[in-house]
Amino acid sequence: MPHQLYTASKSRSNRPGWSVTFRHPLRNDARGKPGLKMRRGLGTTDEAEADQLVAEMNTLLSDSSWWNAAKRAEAERKFSVVVVGAFYDEIQAGRDDPEALREALIPLPGMSDGYSRVMFVGTTGAGKTSLLRHLIGSDPDRDRFPSTAPAKTTIADIEIVQADGDYEAVVTFFSEFQTQASIEECIVDACLAAYEDAPIEKVADRFLNHRDQKFRLSYVLGGWRKEVDNAESDDSEDDFSFDGEGPVDVAEEEAELPDTERAKNHEVLRGFIDRVVRLKERVAGRLSADLGIDARKPEGPDREAAEQLIEENLEAYVIADEGFHELVQDVLDAVRSRFDLIDSGEIDRHRSGWPRLWTLRTGDRDEFVRQIRWFSSNFWPQFGRLLTPLVCGIRVKGPLFPTFTDKVPRLVLVDGEGLGHTPDTASSVTTRVTKRFEQVDVILLVDNAKQPMQPAPLSVLKAVAASGHNAKLAVAFTHFDHIKGNNLRTSGDKRAHVMASVLNALSSLQDVLGAPVVRSVEHGIDDRCFMLGGIDQTLARLPARAADYMRGELARLVDFCERAILPPPPPKAGPVYDPTGVSFAVREAVTKFQGPWGARLGQGRPYEGIGREHWTRVKALNRRIAGELSDEYDRLRPVADLVARLTESVSRFLDEPIEWEGDADDEEERQAAIARIRRAVSAAVHELAKRRLVEEHLGEWRTAYDYRGAGSTFERARAIHRICNEAAPMPDAVMPPPSKQFLIEVRRIVNGAIEANGGHVRLSDVA
Structure with missing residues (x-):
């Protein structure tokens, strides 16, 4: 069977000069098929030179004997450096292990170093990151690190090593291939919205925000319209209220992007959306011709069947359109260009130019926080520069100690993506979480005290117990201050109420786990539950009585985590x-x-x-x-x-x-x-x-x-x-x-x- 024909062509893009566009015969696309569409800069503005370089690439693509990494040295003697790099870098790079990259630069200390590793697990919005802020002394207004929000905010692992000395950071990124796949899905979704005659704002929203709410181009390219912060304070009449004075203004240095930059971003974004709409028109026309029906407005008795047929084929027609791939590459170039705006730290790049990791070392805490936020923030006035959706892991080390105690703990704190609010108990905890159970000393489940345990936290309990890690389990209940009731006037009453809910949740798992396992989890569970409220605020803003209570619970939590590295006696x-x-x-x-x-x-x-x-x-x-x-x-x-x-x-x-x-x-x-x-x-x-x-x-x-x-x-x-x-x-x-x-x-x-x-x-x- 003959090889598929692969050809290259030159094009203008957002990069200076000419670029070469081609399908790589040894790189799989997002479907796992050979022929990933790629574009690489040729480093020249001369059209004749660009034509010569494209001809060299076509020579490589037309002869499969060159399609081997071992042929690179020979190719370097025959072809231009830029052409050899564009072709061979991609088949030699392989797939980085982001965790190994971080480990090589900032090793995670463990039990032998006197450190306890604590993994935060909980549903989106439960307060995992707000609690983490207290444990590292991060001011919610001055530092804003790590970022918080009711929606999915933490999508990358954030690993924090508490240690004296300078502040160090290493940030690893999703690969260019993974990013391109997400961009493709965003464009397809935007085309589907345009096909449904959705308002242009809805088309832009589909383009800027991936359906899984993790990959958000709005952070990187800018929002379609100005965001508004509608945060409201929640007053309480409870005699044990944790409500404080409410949030203060953010630091002055965290200002909005200049109007000129924001306007330029919106102009580029408008161009992308216009191309999406034109792409939809072309695809709808081809669908009509091929299916023999009006793909724009199917009518008649078979309308429902026709609509389903169109919907099933629309994505394939979009992906087959050459303009789709050009748009993908232009968006990818725009995303790549945002890394050029980072003026601190060091960026290590692949030969292709895509960033592998970013590192920083400084003795200045404010400088550290200011720079790390480009990779972790969700602060809307800076949409258009934030690289948060491209980050797969952040590891930092430094004097990030709590302010609620004079004690200097030796902890490794790991926060990751929220579990999501699963609607059924058959849902399982992602293997990204369960595989890490073996690597940590404490599994800290963060849950909302206002409601009985929902399916997601129950799934965590099942996974922890069934895998034999129940001795590592601790539970931090947030929103403790919001528990109301005429018979729940004191902290003791509220705690008893929450603990009764815990025992009831555990008893519901007996059919799945068995009574012996449930009894094992119940053993000492009261000492491993911590009641927290007002964690989105500093202790200084809380009423004195509530602040003292919170300080005591947080100190007890830290003590529990530090003791977790004590080895249990071997069973007899x-x-x-x-x-x-x-x-x-x-x-x-x-x-x-x-x-x-x-x-x-x-x-x-x-x-x-x-x-x-x-x-x-x-x-x-x-x-x-x-x-x-x-x-x-x-x-x-x-x-x-x-x-x-x-x-x-x-x-x-x-x-x-x-x-x-x-x-x-x-x-x-x-x-x-x-x-x-x-x-x-x-x-x-x-x-x-x-x-x-x-x-x-x-x-x-x-x-x-x-x-x-x-x-x-x-x-x-x-x-x-x-x-x-x-x-x-x-x-x-x-x-x-x-x-x-x-x-x-x-x-x-x-x-x-x-x-x-x-x-x-x-x-x-x-x-």
């Missing part, structure tokens, strides 16, 4: 298990995994509390997996779901050893011995689920994403359903080879974890 008892029980655990896990996913995909029987997902969301998940961007989309997390169901079912199996060896009289010690095994199982199951669901079926995910035309949504759902069933097949009395292999793999994990952590596997006697 070892559980003994009959391995045949693993088969039942696997069967239960597969049933609870396949059932919800069949319902989500419309391919199985109805499942309680689970509805069918809209085809666009299923396709968005498919796109991320096919393009190796992520293994989840929003609440659609097949890998996390399989991890959760397996760890929960195996956890219940581990609760029932056939006997104990050694001193097993103490229930707490028995649970500690089992927890060690649970932790080992959890770590191995993460790798198993990712391999079986994604890596071994990557080709099938890509094929599913390529389905187009009538019935494609059904075919895609059926293909994904088949992948899920093949990745986690049901064990049965007569098992086909895939089911048998899956069971063998899980048994190997469980048996290995038992034997490696003080337990034994032994067939029980048959009566």
Whole structure:
């Protein structure tokens, strides 16, 4: 079969001089297919020279013998440096490990260094970042670091090392490929809005704000219209109110962008939106011609079917339009140009020019905060320069100590993306969170005290307990000051009310986790719960009584975190298990995994509390997996779901050893011995689920994403359903080879974890 023909052409762009545009034969696009559309500057304003360079690129593209990184040295002797770099840099760069980049520059200290690592987990808007500010002495008005808001604000991991000395920072970024994929989705969404005759403001909103609320071009390119801060204070008549004086004005140096810069940004943005509308017109015209219907306004008895057919095909037609790719590259150039505005610290770039990381070291706290905010802020007057959506991780180190105590703690504080408000208990915690359980000493669940625990925090409790990390669990309840009631007049009354809610939430998990695990979590839970209010304000603004209470709770929290590195005594008892029980655990896990996913995909029987997902969301998940961007989309997390169901079912199996060896009289010690095994199982199951669901079926995910035309949504759902069933097949009395292999793999994990952590596997006697 002949190679696809790849050609290059020259073009003008936002860059100085000429650029070369081409599809790279060895780089996959967001669908996982070869031929990523790229544009690279040629470094010349001379058209004849640009033509010569483009001809050289076409020579490389037309001869597949050059398509190998080992040919770079030979290519450098034959072609221009700029052409060789544009082609070979992209196939040699590989994919950076952002965490490894940060670790190389600022290593995270751990237990051996006397440091305790604390991971913040909680729903969006629960107050994780506001609490973090108190623990690092960050003033909510003067510093504004890290940024807070009721919506999704923290989308990158923020890792803070408390230490004496200078302030240091290292910021890592999403790759150019990942950024380009997000830009493509924003443009497609804007085209869909334009096709629906939405107002121009709605088209701009779709373009500037990705549907998952994480990637926001408005931060980088500027807003469509001026934002307004409508924050209002909330007065309270409670005799134990934490309400203070309200926010003060932000620091003068955090002023708006100059009007001239804002106007220029809006002019560029207006040009992008105009091109989106023109793109929509071209695509609608082609759709009408190809489908034989008026794609702009379908009419007649088959209108509903026609609209669905148009909607299913519109995205494919948009992506196939050459103007779409030119627009993507122009937006990407505009995004890249914002890095040129950073005038402090050092930017390390790939050969292609895309930034890999930014570093800073300074002894001036104000300078440190001023510069780090370009990478973490959501301050609307600076929209047009903020790089926050492009950041995948921030690690800082320095004298970032709390002001509520004279104590100088030695903590590593890790804040990440909020969990989102999941509507059902079948949703699982993202593997980005659960994989980190093993690396930290404290898992600090931050939740809203005003309401009973919702599905998202309950999912955290399940994940922590089932994976054997319940000894690390602590819960910080925010909005404690907002608890009202005639019988809740004192802090003691309110605390008792919240703790009753905690115990009620734990009891609801007994069917999933088993009574022994729940009892283990309940043990000492009162000492690991902290009641906090007014955390969006400094303690100086709170009433004296409330400030004293808050100061005491915060100090108690810090003490708990510091003590968490004390190693527990090794268990004296070892559980003994009959391995045949693993088969039942696997069967239960597969049933609870396949059932919800069949319902989500419309391919199985109805499942309680689970509805069918809209085809666009299923396709968005498919796109991320096919393009190796992520293994989840929003609440659609097949890998996390399989991890959760397996760890929960195996956890219940581990609760029932056939006997104990050694001193097993103490229930707490028995649970500690089992927890060690649970932790080992959890770590191995993460790798198993990712391999079986994604890596071994990557080709099938890509094929599913390529389905187009009538019935494609059904075919895609059926293909994904088949992948899920093949990745986690049901064990049965007569098992086909895939089911048998899956069971063998899980048994190997469980048996290995038992034997490696003080337990034994032994067939029980048959009566």
